[in-house]
Amino acid sequence: MRRLTGLAMLGLLLFTTACSAAVVTSPPPAMSPPGPTSTSTLLPTTAATQTPTVEPSPTATLTPTPFSPEGCSRDFCVVAGDFWLQRPISASAQQTVDGSYLYGSSQNGQRIVHSGVEFYNAFGTPVLAAADGRVVYAGNDEDTAFAPWTHFYGNLVILEHATPHNGTLYSLYAHLSEIDVVQGGTVQAGQVIGKVGMSGSAIGSHLHFEVRTDPLNYSTTRNPLLYLAPLNNANGTALAVLAGQLIDATGQFISTPQLVIEQLDLPESTAPQRFYIETYAAKIASDPDWQENFVLSDLQPGRYRVSFVYHGRLLEHFITLTAGQLTYLSLQVEN
Structure with a gap:
């Protein structure tokens, strides 16, 4: 812990x-055709394989006792965090996350609930591996759904990572204009794995970045900001x-x-x-x-x-x- x-x-x-303030909203996402990358088959992972379908996630619940991290006995404390992922965009480009559409938000119901975070960058900006890992998928989602429907992510890469706590997590990089890794290969943190694009259902040129516990299951996402090291x-x-x-x-x-x-x-x-x-x-x-x-x-x-x-x-x-x-x-x- x-x-x-x-x-x-x-x-x-x-x-x-009572108080209120204006909240910026954006229109619902429009669909655009995926990029010209051929369809691939997901490689076996260290976890048990599943049929590539999307299961609905359960309603979030908690026990009546407020939760706190180990050793944090009060309502507010400072802990070391678990920041073992690097930014998937280099320091020469836009490394900050779009604050208007964070993980778990929907822009007040105007868009689907967000399963990751966005890095808005110019078309063709290099996309980097967030940690050492193995390429378990490199292709598009024309035939296999990694989200509620196909043609959602467009060109995407999924990496499998061993966590510092002897677990396994997956990072997903979507809407790519180019894929620069081979399925089944290994990558090092900071290695270029693709280029920013707007394939799939993207609105504008950006990288959609996710963390999952199961590469096929849309309901197993985690908030990437819990793992991405904060900037300086x-x-x-x-x-x-x-x-x-x-x-x-x-x-x-x-x-x-x-x-x-x-x-x-x-x-x-x-x-x-x-x-x-x-x-x-x-x-x-x-x-x-x-x-x-x-x-x-x-x-x-x-x-x-x-x-x-x-x-x-x-x-x-x-x-x-x-x-x-x-x-x-x-x-x-x-x-």
């Missing part, structure tokens, strides 16, 4: 104030990651279209730094080791206010983010 590196806590404050800021300091859970009195996940994360203690001349994110939709998987329903990465270290509206009340909590670490926040509220 993860080693505790710091601990702090603050009380939960309740206010009977302009001063070379590692940025931070915030993850956590919002649950009600019965232990069920709370779904909110607007969780506000605001950096505090900024100089007066600095513009406010606020992030507006959705918590996970009901039919998206959490990591069993974290039991989270929100994650946000690449945040400046410092003090933050986390707030949302629940049953007409404004709830807020104050936390501290530490460079290169993961801050975990577990809030259970009364109905």
Whole structure:
């Protein structure tokens, strides 16, 4: 499990104030034909093989007791994280994740619930292996569905990785314009495996990046931000990651279209730094080791206010983010 590196806590404050703010939405994805890569057959993996069909994911539930990582006995603590994946885009291109369509979000119901994260880059930008691994699939999805339907990802590559904890995870790279690896081969972290494109159902040129526990099963995704190492800021300091859970009195996940994360203690001349994110939709998987329903990465270290509206009340909590670490926040509220 993860080693505790710091601990702090603050009380939960309740206010009977409602609030609202605009949320940017995008139109539903349009379909476009996949690129000209030939269809391939998925190689056997270290896990048991399954028929390549997509099973619906169960509604997310929790036990009534709030979860916390090992050694984190309170609602907010700082832990080392599990950042063993590199960015699949080089530092010379756009390495940041699109914040408007994070894992588990749907842009307030305007799009399908997102099973990964997006890296918007120019057509032809090199795509890199996020870790050492084996190529278990390199082709398109014309005949085999890796999502709710075929022609969804277009050209894609799936890599199998041995995790630092002696497990197995798979990374998926979709909408490629070019595939530069051979199925059955091995790759090293940072190796070029393809090029950014807009094949399948892509809206614009970008890389769709996923982490899965089963390469064939769309319902076994995990939030990539739990594994991708945070970037550094302009001063070379590692940025931070915030993850956590919002649950009600019965232990069920709370779904909110607007969780506000605001950096505090900024100089007066600095513009406010606020992030507006959705918590996970009901039919998206959490990591069993974290039991989270929100994650946000690449945040400046410092003090933050986390707030949302629940049953007409404004709830807020104050936390501290530490460079290169993961801050975990577990809030259970009364109905």
